[in-house]
Amino acid sequence: MAPADFRPCDHWSHRGVSKMVVLSxxxxxxxxxxxxxxxxxxxxxxxxxxxxxxxxxxVAVRHGSHGKQIFVVKSSQYYDxxxxxxxxxxxxxxxxxxxVFVTFVNIFIGExxxxxxxxDYVPEHWEYHKHPITxxxxxxxxxxxxxxxxxxxxxxxxxxxxxDLRLKQLEVRRLMRERGDGAWYQYETLxxxxxxxxxxxxxxx
Amino acid sequence: xLPDWVERQREKNKFYYYHRHFRRVPDLTDCTLGDFxxxxxxxxxWRRDYKVDQEIIKILQERLRACQQREGHSYVQNCAKELExxxxxxxxxxxxxxxxxxxxxxRKCLMKQKHRMIEERxxxxxxxxx
Numbered sequence: 001m002a003p004a005d006f007r008p009c010d011h012w013s014h015r016g017v018s019k020m021v022v023l024s025x026x027x028x029x030x031x032x033x034x035x036x037x038x039x040x041x042x043x044x045x046x047x048x049x050x051x052x053x054x055x056x057x058x059v060a061v062r063h064g065s066h067g068k069q070i071f072v073v074k075s076s077q078y079y080d081x082x083x084x085x086x087x088x089x090x091x092x093x094x095x096x097x098x099x100v101f102v103t104f105v106n107i108f109i110g111e112x113x114x115x116x117x118x119x120d121y122v123p124e125h126w127e128y129h130k131h132p133i134t135x136x137x138x139x140x141x142x143x144x145x146x147x148x149x150x151x152x153x154x155x156x157x158x159x160x161x162x163x164d165l166r167l168k169q170l171e172v173r174r175l176m177r178e179r180g181d182g183a184w185y186q187y188e189t190l191x192x193x194x195x196x197x198x199x200x201x202x203x204x205x
Numbered sequence: 206x207l208p209d210w211v212e213r214q215r216e217k218n219k220f221y222y223y224h225r226h227f228r229r230v231p232d233l234t235d236c237t238l239g240d241f242x243x244x245x246x247x248x249x250x251w252r253r254d255y256k257v258d259q260e261i262i263k264i265l266q267e268r269l270r271a272c273q274q275r276e277g278h279s280y281v282q283n284c285a286k287e288l289e290x291x292x293x294x295x296x297x298x299x300x301x302x303x304x305x306x307x308x309x310x311x312r313k314c315l316m317k318q319k320h321r322m323i324e325e326r327x328x329x330x331x332x333x334x335x
Contacts, residue, residue: 110215112222123223132224149249153242160241 105132227253231310251311255302262298263290 055057064070117123125144129135176182230250269291274282300321300328305313 107211108214109218110211112220115223117223117226122276127221128223128225132220135222153245154243156241160239 016085233315248311251314255309258298258302262294265294 111132112130112135124139124147126135127138129138172182173184176184225252230246231243233244233247233251236247265287269284269287272287273280274281301318302309302314303317305317
């Protein structure tokens with residue numbers, strides 16, 4: 001690697017070619033570009049970018065950075081880095097306090113030890129869990145599993161009674177209609193005292 | 206040093222946890238027809254037993270794994286006992302809970318047992334005839 005040289009294109013001087021020649025080459029190239037016959041179509045299009053540029057190999061270009069690309073053309077990374085920065089910030093905003101809290105609980109309170117249930121003692125439903133945070137959640141936030149079990153049993157018994165009564169009702173309906181001596185299927189008929197039987201006592205002939 | 210300090214901190218507030226003891230309730234076969242409460246309790250008991258059997262299989266697997274890790278390359282002859290235990294356990298598990306699927310229930314397991322018994326009886330009949 002050549003050491004940093006702040007005099008541009010100084011390597012020309014030992015070849016006997018002065019800076020002026022390079023500049024004249026550039027000026028000639030610029031004149032060449034300006035004097036190119038402009039095509040009608042490109043004028044009609046109105047976009048001067050459509051004009052062909054001279055081939056890169058024909059134009060002498062000098063790099064002040066000795067060939068290393070100083071102005072790198074690439075898309076902006078500002079929005080991506082901003083997103084990741086904000087993501088980490090908001091995750092850690094609650095993540096770090098929670099992690100610290102759980103660490104302190106694990107160190108200073110610790111997990112429960114397994115023991116046999118003592119005689120004549122019925123443990124509470126949270127005393128069946130090991131970790132202190134699980135115990136706290138089971139004690140203050142959740143219902144005991146016995147409660148859920150009993151609730152389910154209550155629902156089942158209600159539905160069982162409903163189904164039983166519905167079947168019984170169908171059977172009762174059938175029997176009452178068949179036998180006719182029950183409370184249902186009694187239809188009101190005319191009072192027999194209202195019937196005029198006088199014309200019925202003598203035959204028509 | 207550090208684990209001892211942690212132990213001393215934990216000694217200050219000590220508490221215990223216990224294992225649940227469930228009473229045995231009548232099975233699905235002991236329930237009268239239409240007694241849905243009995244069905245529910247039998248179903249819950251069957252689910253608990255299913256979980257227990259899964260844990261048993263896991264323990265047998267863990268033993269076999271530990272034995273293989275211990276013995277290294279000579280596990281083929283040294284782990285025969287654990288392998289035999291695991292095979293017996295897995296065969297029993299497969300025959301009882303094998304292809305019941307995700308919606309397994311006590312009723313389906315009972316029906317599977319019924320089919321197993323029918324096949325066994327047919328095999329015995331075929332064996333006694335032949």
